[in-house]
Amino acid sequence: MTALRKLVLYSTNGVSTPIQWSAVEALRTPRAVFNVRREEYRARRDLLVSGPNELGLPCALPPGAFYAFPKSDRLAPASREAAAILLDRAHFATIPGSVFGPHGEGHLPVGYAVPIAAIEAGLASLRQLLLA
Amino acid sequence: MATRRLHVAKRLDHVGFSDIVQIRNQVLELREQGLPVHAFCGGEPFFETPEPIKYAAVHALTHHHTVTPPLPASCRSVSSSRKSSAPRTASTQQWRMCWSPRAARTRCLSWWPQSHE
Numbered sequence: 001m002t003a004l005r006k007l008v009l010y011s012t013n014g015v016s017t018p019i020q021w022s023a024v025e026a027l028r029t030p031r032a033v034f035n036v037r038r039e040e041y042r043a044r045r046d047l048l049v050s051g052p053n054e055l056g057l058p059c060a061l062p063p064g065a066f067y068a069f070p071k072s073d074r075l076a077p078a079s080r081e082a083a084a085i086l087l088d089r090a091h092f093a094t095i096p097g098s099v100f101g102p103h104g105e106g107h108l109p110v111g112y113a114v115p116i117a118a119i120e121a122g123l124a125s126l127r128q129l130l131l132a
Numbered sequence: 133m134a135t136r137r138l139h140v141a142k143r144l145d146h147v148g149f150s151d152i153v154q155i156r157n158q159v160l161e162l163r164e165q166g167l168p169v170h171a172f173c174g175g176e177p178f179f180e181t182p183e184p185i186k187y188a189a190v191h192a193l194t195h196h197h198t199v200t201p202p203l204p205a206s207c208r209s210v211s212s213s214r215k216s217s218a219p220r221t222a223s224t225q226q227w228r229m230c231w232s233p234r235a236a237r238t239r240c241l242s243w244w245p246q247s248h249e
Contacts (some may be wrong), residue, residue, distance in 0.1 A: 017192060017197055018188075018198060025185045025187075026185045029185065090170075091162060092172065095151055099152065111172050112172075
């Protein structure tokens with residue numbers, strides 16, 4: 001119970017009352033609303049993940065969230081260097097996986113909370129760099 | 133009126149910007165140069181907040197529901213135990229009554245704003 005008390009305390013303290021009322025309303029949101037959004041995210045995820053996999057950057061299909069996490073060792077051994085290469089040569093901005101700790105090293109988190117057209121343009125740029 | 137000079141702790145000299153901020157700054161610099169940048173470094177949900185959720189906050193503001201309501205009676209025994217030296221002994225059932233969405237709907241919302249007075 002001590003852990004639960006702490007969880008409740010730090011999750012609810014400081015949240016303004018109007019926002020708490022919004023949160024209550026959010027709990028009533030029909031599932032259909034989320035289903036539409038989930039399908040949209042799924043389409044973007046599938047498109048984004050297909051790109052790195054085709055280009056030799058193995059990428060697992062994320063079951064949730066809005067980040068894919070392709071491997072970056074084809075670009076450089078260190079993810080910091082790989083991110084710099086992508087930004088310099090393809091204007092493809094991502095962040096080094098190492099910022100997420102040792103398990104993130106060798107990967108690049110790529111967010112897909114962006115429009116389909118932006119994903120397509122980014123993948124085209126990535127393709128140009130890696131197939132050149 | 134005398135102004136107090138703000139002293140910044142020296143330890144802050146050793147605090148740098150995070151990698152994420154540095155990358156975002158680079159993205160901004162490239163864009164300022166007119167270069168297209170494909171930014172995948174951030175991630176924010178792109179859907180608009182559903183109207184009922186937005187209006188719940190607006191409704192709360194316009195109806196002066198801007199203070200934290202007191203706990204319902206079923207929770208008071210939990211909070212009052214803080215005053216005693218005895219450890220708080222809320223049962224799982226009590227916490228469930230306090231914090232579940234159903235409790236929020238059936239208790240907190242039904243007695244707010246006047247019925248708890």
